[in-house]
Amino acid sequence: VNTYRRADEGVLSHMDAYRLSGAAEAWDLDLESYLGRGPLLVEWAERIEEALPAERLEVTFTWRDDTQRDLLFTARGDAYEALLSELRKRTFGR
Structure with missing residues (x-):
């Protein structure tokens, strides 16, 4: 997961789920924490769909x-x- 500081001082996070085997691995990467910080962009989201809001x-x-x-x-x-x-x-x- 990569996190970027936005111009408005907010945070934008990016997760590439291609190598993840499922929702459990996303939770192991502290997905919930990233969801609480601001926008989260997820590539290959279908691999972790059960973990997404x-x-x-x-x-x-x-x-x-x-x-x-x-x-x-x-x-x-x-x-x-x-x-x-x-x-x-x-x-x-x-």
Whole structure:
């Protein structure tokens, strides 16, 4: 797990779960502590899905071609539905 100090003095953490065998290993890395500090970005999140909060924002990257990717945002919970709604309004005007 890598932790980065943000410009606003908050913390952003990044976990690559590729080598983890499951949720138990994520808990062994003190996942709960990272979740309490601020945003946590998790690559290969499906490997530790049982350890993740039920309410969260999922972002799925897929390759469109050699230089472009598509992003699919999926909200899990009311707070993230509201966040995506605001993002849609600000980005696309709807």
